[in-house]
Amino acid sequence: DDTDSEDELPHGWEERTTSDGWVYYANHLTKTTNWEHPKTKQRRRVAKDLPYGWERVKDNQGRFYYVDHINERTTYTDPRLAFAVDATDAKRGSSPRQRFDGSSTTDQVLQGSHLVGKVAIVTGGNSGIGFVCYETARALACHGARVILGCRDMEKANKAIQTMKTNRVSVQHYFCLISHCCLISALYFSHCTDIEVTAIKLDLSSLTSVQHFADEVLKLKCPLHILILNAAVFALPWQLTDDDIERTFATNHVGHFRLVQLLRDLLLRSAPARVVVVSSESHRWARLVFVATEDPINLINLSPSKSNYWSMLQYNRSKLCNVLFSNELHRRMSGRGVTCNTLHPGNMVRTSLPRSSILFQILFVMASPFTK
DSSP states (O other): OOOSOTTOOOTTEEEEEOTTSBEEEEETTTTEEESSOTTTOOOEEOOSSOOTTEEEEEOTTSOEEEEETTTTEEESSOGGGGGOEEHHHHHHTOOOOOOOOTTOOHHHHTTTOOOTTOEEEEEOTTSTTTHHHHHHHHHHHHTTOEEEEEESOHHHHHHHHHHHHHHHHHHHHHHHHHTTTOHHHHHHHHTTSSOOEEEEEOOTTOHHHHHHHHHHHHHTTOOOOEEEEOOOOOSOOOOBOTTSSBHHHIIIIIHHHHHHHHHHHHHHHTOSEEEEEEOOGGGGGOOOOOBTTBOSOSHHHHSOOGGGOOHHHHHHHHHHHHHHHHHHHHHHHGGGTEEEEEEOOOTTOSOSGGGGOHHHHHHHHHHGGGOO
């Protein structure tokens, strides 16, 4: 049983739902069904409504399948299964236990969340991890949040924003059509005809640009509830920034570190708020040698000279700094209503991160089928 979850199904089993929301389990080996989970022996239920953008359709053989109009895909798996809850917990009124996997979408993660009145900043909205950041910003905006993108390339940022708005309107128009433009549908979509996403120029390798971005945010006189530090670079050749800091270290850590300092008071005034730092499992291979008389966390190691530079190692060290920074920021600010978490976004996800190296681009493509 090589499994990551105590409630992962054994080989040959499939999870299904009934029309009234009960989960049952089909065993394809014995051709039988059970109401109880084959491992946990628990009965489960799902929410009544499908996630935003999903539709349940019957095919010619009388089988139901599910259409995701936002991501333009279909599946026979009920998307509500990601939010299945034990039947005993449902009776007590507890919140669903969420389960996500490699095919889960941002809309499934945010199902039931209403972010109207919340303000979020996402860095790197048009570069680096690209699609993931776009989805983060789009999902937050579609659930009511006001989103500010911090981007180096404003032309790409504005195109991304226009794409978000166009897709949002087309999905709303579709649902109005299939419901014959009924009054309920019109009332539902009248308050969310558009999404509120703006972009401000931000080059994290420049402390001057970071200062300008923070000044522009503060001029908006709005709160800040969510700060997602996502932008990153990888496999760059050695180069010093205008601030005499090695470029990978400057972009991946120093720029974000300074941005949080400049927005710290705004976060505290907006509490409860949260900071999310996108790091990497690569932080485990920073190769910092600890000597009793020397602190390995120093500029000689973190912003090395050209002769001591290796792009992969430098990326790993910057990601270690992300984790250490996140932990310390949480320790200092969580008691005042501002939490901070760091995360690993997944191995070899579809990303433009290795765009600076043909070797790493090939490696990412070759390795992706063998990683989660």
